[in-house]
Amino acid sequence: GQNIDQPTEMTATEGAIVQINCTYQTSGFNGLFWYQQHAGEAPTFLSYNVLDGLEEKGRFSSFLSRSKGYSYLLLKELQMKDSASYLCAVRDRDSNYQLIWGAGTKLIIKP
Amino acid sequence: DGGITQSPKYLFRKEGQNVTLSCEQNLNHDAMYWYRQDPGQGLRLIYYSQIVNDFQKGDIAEGYSVSREKKESFPLTVTSAQKNPTAFYLCASSMGDRASRTDTQYFGPGTRLTVL
Numbered sequence: 048g049q050n051i052d053q054p055t056e057m058t059a060t061e062g063a064i065v066q067i068n069c070t071y072q073t074s075g076f077n078g079l080f081w082y083q084q085h086a087g088e089a090p091t092f093l094s095y096n097v098l099d100g101l102e103e104k105g106r107f108s109s110f111l112s113r114s115k116g117y118s119y120l121l122l123k124e125l126q127m128k129d130s131a132s133y134l135c136a137v138r139d140r141d142s143n144y145q146l147i148w149g150a151g152t153k154l155i156i157k158p
Numbered sequence: 159d160g161g162i163t164q165s166p167k168y169l170f171r172k173e174g175q176n177v178t179l180s181c182e183q184n185l186n187h188d189a190m191y192w193y194r195q196d197p198g199q200g201l202r203l204i205y206y207s208q209i210v211n212d213f214q215k216g217d218i219a220e221g222y223s224v225s226r227e228k229k230e231s232f233p234l235t236v237t238s239a240q241k242n243p244t245a246f247y248l249c250a251s252s253m254g255d256r257a258s259r260t261d262t263q264y265f266g267p268g269t270r271l272t273v274l
Contacts (some may be wrong), residue, residue: 089266090248128173
């Protein structure tokens with residue numbers, strides 16, 4: 048079956064680094080997206096991976112290993128504004144290229 | 159400014175009433191989507207449309223209906239048949255070039271529907 052797993056909640060300290068993991072099981076993997084969602088707001092796009100390796104974009108990086116069905120989002124130099132939920136979504140060829148979403152990881156940043 | 163708008167931001171309705179949620183985009187995107195978000199769950203796809211005058215059911219289409227008469231607009235009607243309509247509803251759009259890196263979904267601000 049299709050499944051996306053993320054930790055429910057994580058806590059980190061301002062200025063530190065945090066890694067949010069996402070594991071997936073899909074029959075027709077065709078790319079993985081990370082979104083940020085502040086409470087009560089819309090998700091905003093952070094990154095996209097379709098090939099193995101690391102994609103860096105400022106303080107945020109995303110990694111993919113297709114053989115392991117695994118991705119992580121790495122946030123560096125954490126700021127209070129990074130307190131949000133981080134959503135992992137996999138595009139699935141066998142679902143007409145629609146996105147399958149994880150439940151999200153709520154990240155709490157402490158001073 | 160290009161973007162996706164949803165209105166209203168908050169909506170209250172009595173049980174048994176149909177309600178229509180608006181979604182408009184001026185990004186010239188071909189594809190549009192409706193999702194429902196409940197606490198502790200991932201986004202669930204209700205309906206999507208790849209092109210004008212065509213749409214497909216998502217995973218939880220029962221109790222909902224849509225239309226796509228214009229490229230810019232994709233309204234969602236929550237009918238009285240939907241058993242648990244209280245939720246946060248998100249509309250998204252994308253270029254529609256499936257399987258392409260450029261087919262990233264961009265979201266509107268959402269409508270929080272409460273059925274009393």
